[in-house]
Amino acid sequence: GVKSEGCDLILEDVDITDNSATYGGGLALYDGAHELIDCLVEDNTASSWGGGIEVYTSGGETSVDLDGTQVTGNDGGGVGGGVFLYESPYAASVTCDGTRSAVGGVYDNVADEGGGVFIYSGTFTATRCDTGTGYWDNEPDDAAGASYSESYGNNASFTCSRTGCTP
Numbered sequence: 001g002v003k004s005e006g007c008d009l010i011l012e013d014v015d016i017t018d019n020s021a022t023y024g025g026g027l028a029l030y031d032g033a034h035e036l037i038d039c040l041v042e043d044n045t046a047s048s049w050g051g052g053i054e055v056y057t058s059g060g061e062t063s064v065d066l067d068g069t070q071v072t073g074n075d076g077g078g079v080g081g082g083v084f085l086y087e088s089p090y091a092a093s094v095t096c097d098g099t100r101s102a103v104g105g106v107y108d109n110v111a112d113e114g115g116g117v118f119i120y121s122g123t124f125t126a127t128r129c130d131t132g133t134g135y136w137d138n139e140p141d142d143a144a145g146a147s148y149s150e151s152y153g154n155n156a157s158f159t160c161s162r163t164g165c166t167p
Contacts, residue, residue, distance in 0.1 A: 001044060005030040006059060012037040020045040024054030024084070026074060031060040031090075036069040038104075041082075043073045049118065050084030051076035052109060057090040064094045066129075068104040080118035081109030081138060092122035096129035098155060105130025105154075107138060114144035121162045128155045 001019035002011075009032065016026045016039065026044035041052045051074035055064050071082040083106060085092055094117070098104035106116045107130055115138030116131055117124050124143065131142040131152040141149040145162045152158060158165050 001026040003028040004032060004034060006032055008032045009034045010037070011035070011039050013039065015040045015042070016044065017042045018044065022046060022048050024050040025052065027053045028056070029053065029062060029064055030056050030058050031062055033063050035065045035067060037067045039069040041069065041071045041074065045075045045077070047077045049076055049079045051080065051111065052082045053084070054080070055083065055085045055092050055094055055122070057087045057092045061090045062087070062092045066094065066096045066104070068098065070103055071106045072108045074109045076109065076111030076114070076118070079111050079113045081111035081115045082106040083117040083124070084114070084120070085117065085122040085124055086120040087122040094122070094124045096124070096126045098128040098130050103130060105132070107132035110139040114141065115139040116142040117160070119143070119145045119160050119162055123159065123161050125159045127157050129157070130154050131156050
């Protein structure tokens with residue numbers, strides 16, 4: 001789909017669909033400040049991790065702002081169906097803000113662990129982020145890390161790190 005390394009990337013009203021890769025089927029975002037505004041990241045596949053979005057640091061801090069963006073229907077293979085987050089040695093963060101549109105969120109994604117988001121390391125913050133209810137749920141969970149698995153719902157607000165989540 002899209003790879004950005006060491007750049008500040010802004011995408012608005014863009015559909016990233018039906019792509020496949022080993023890591024980051026829809027987007028592979030490394031080192032930089034990235035913003036997706038009212039975008040659709042849908043039906044992408046990664047055989048290892050990050051079906052929808054892989055966020056990884058290799059030479060600097062990485063941040064991703066999902067503003068009214070839908071991350072849905074992605075398959076992460078091993079971990080992180082919607083989003084996979086890894087920081088080392090620099091900070092990595094993802095913010096999911098559903099306040100721009102009623103359907104912004106990370107939902108209906110699948111992986112062995114972290115159907116919605118898998119935090120290997122880094123921080124994932126949700127503000128009114130739709131993680132689904134009923135048949136919109138991520139499988140097997142909405143957020144997972146090294147030692148936990150959590151499920152949320154529609155318009156959820158929470159913060160997760162490698163070790164757990166707080167509402």
